[in-house]
Amino acid sequence: MKPETFDECLNLYGADLERWPPPLRAQALMALQDSPPLQQRLEEERGFEDLLSSAQAPPPPGDFARRILAAAEDTTQKGLRSRWAELFSFKPAFALACLLLLGFMLGIWAGTRETRNAASTDLASLYNDGETSWINQLNSSY
Amino acid sequence: MRKIFISRKSFASIGGPLVPMEKEPQQTSDEDLARRVQGGDRNAFARLVEKNAQRYYRVAYRITGDAAEAEDRVQSAFLKFWQYPLKWNPGLGWKFSTWFSRVVVNLCLDQKRKRNREMVMDRIPEAPSEVATEETLMQAERNRRVEAGLRTLPDRQRAALALCFYEGFSNAQAAEAMGLGLKALQSLLMRAKASLREKVLQMEKRKP
Numbered sequence: 001m002k003p004e005t006f007d008e009c010l011n012l013y014g015a016d017l018e019r020w021p022p023p024l025r026a027q028a029l030m031a032l033q034d035s036p037p038l039q040q041r042l043e044e045e046r047g048f049e050d051l052l053s054s055a056q057a058p059p060p061p062g063d064f065a066r067r068i069l070a071a072a073e074d075t076t077q078k079g080l081r082s083r084w085a086e087l088f089s090f091k092p093a094f095a096l097a098c099l100l101l102l103g104f105m106l107g108i109w110a111g112t113r114e115t116r117n118a119a120s121t122d123l124a125s126l127y128n129d130g131e132t133s134w135i136n137q138l139n140s141s142y
Numbered sequence: 143m144r145k146i147f148i149s150r151k152s153f154a155s156i157g158g159p160l161v162p163m164e165k166e167p168q169q170t171s172d173e174d175l176a177r178r179v180q181g182g183d184r185n186a187f188a189r190l191v192e193k194n195a196q197r198y199y200r201v202a203y204r205i206t207g208d209a210a211e212a213e214d215r216v217q218s219a220f221l222k223f224w225q226y227p228l229k230w231n232p233g234l235g236w237k238f239s240t241w242f243s244r245v246v247v248n249l250c251l252d253q254k255r256k257r258n259r260e261m262v263m264d265r266i267p268e269a270p271s272e273v274a275t276e277e278t279l280m281q282a283e284r285n286r287r288v289e290a291g292l293r294t295l296p297d298r299q300r301a302a303l304a305l306c307f308y309e310g311f312s313n314a315q316a317a318e319a320m321g322l323g324l325k326a327l328q329s330l331l332m333r334a335k336a337s338l339r340e341k342v343l344q345m346e347k348r349k350p
Contacts, residue, residue, distance in 0.1 A: 012332060051288060052288055054281065054288065057200040057212075057308070058209060059196065060196055060212070067213075068195060068220050072220065072221055075224065
């Protein structure tokens with residue numbers, strides 16, 4: 001393996017040779033056996049990576065996961081509320097259909113009621129007529 | 143705009159708080175958990191968050207350079223998956239971790255693009271002021287230089303480094319996570335390391 005190729009692989013795959021693709025790793029290991037400059041380059045890269053590793057990201061707050069779960073719970077509730085709100089408030093077609101249906105139902109209900117009232121009135125008048133005649137008969141007997 | 147929960151009939155039934163079950167096996171893979179979330183399993187989602195929140199926080203922190211922003215981006219990513227779990231399609235051959243990293247990386251990069259601001263040097267953490275050993279101080283100073291060097295890198299180079307170096311993604315996985323071809327990722331990575339090496343060395347030379 002040429003030094004330039006070795007250098008390129010170091011940049012691409014890092015100083016841990018286990019992470020190199022197997023064919024390149026085999027070539028690198030062979031080249032390293034006889035080449036102090038390549039060994040030195042590998043050591044330099046390891047030192048650089050150690051330096052990078054020392055700068056770890058700070059940990060998140062201890063309750064980070066819990067906060068995400070609480071936010072998800074909140075989203076669920078809001079989602080359900082907005083779904084209902086969407087159905088009843090923000091869909092003009094749905095609202096119009098509801099109004100039409102309501103009007104239709106009211107119409108049927110009012111029509112039925114009127115018919116029933118008319119029938120009741122007829123019955124009452126018959127009854128009243130009968131009652132009147134009965135009272136008249138009673139009065140005339142005295 | 144469409145509201146959420148149009149594709150999740152299972153979430154319409156609220157079934158207690160989102161808490162991971164204690165007896166959930168620790169070794170359950172992310173893919174298994176994510177599939178269960180797609181089936182409406184709330185505990186699986188809680189387990190997924192508990193298991194991965196820190197890891198993706200580190201990625202987000204490396205890209206944004208800001209703890210609060212990193213928290214926001216990771217939270218947004220998890221909420222997106224909670225609301226639209228079917229966006230992860232295992233049939234396409236994506237590992238969940240790769241797909242989710244992509245969501246996190248994109249959220250971080252998009253936000254940075256929107257804000258269109260550069261990280262400023264004065265936000266780099268200062269060396270500890272309390273009494274410390276010489277070794278601790280030297281370590282803190284080295285960290286500070288690396289942090290400073292990282293913050294001068296372009297966002298995408300920083301993202302490539304965060305995934306490949308700090309989180310141990312293979313180059314191919316990192317390329318998928320960033321939506322790049324392998325060659326493009328490798329080029330980013332090489333430039334990032336070369337640039338960082340140069341900057342850290344410069345700071346070493348300038349140190350008092």
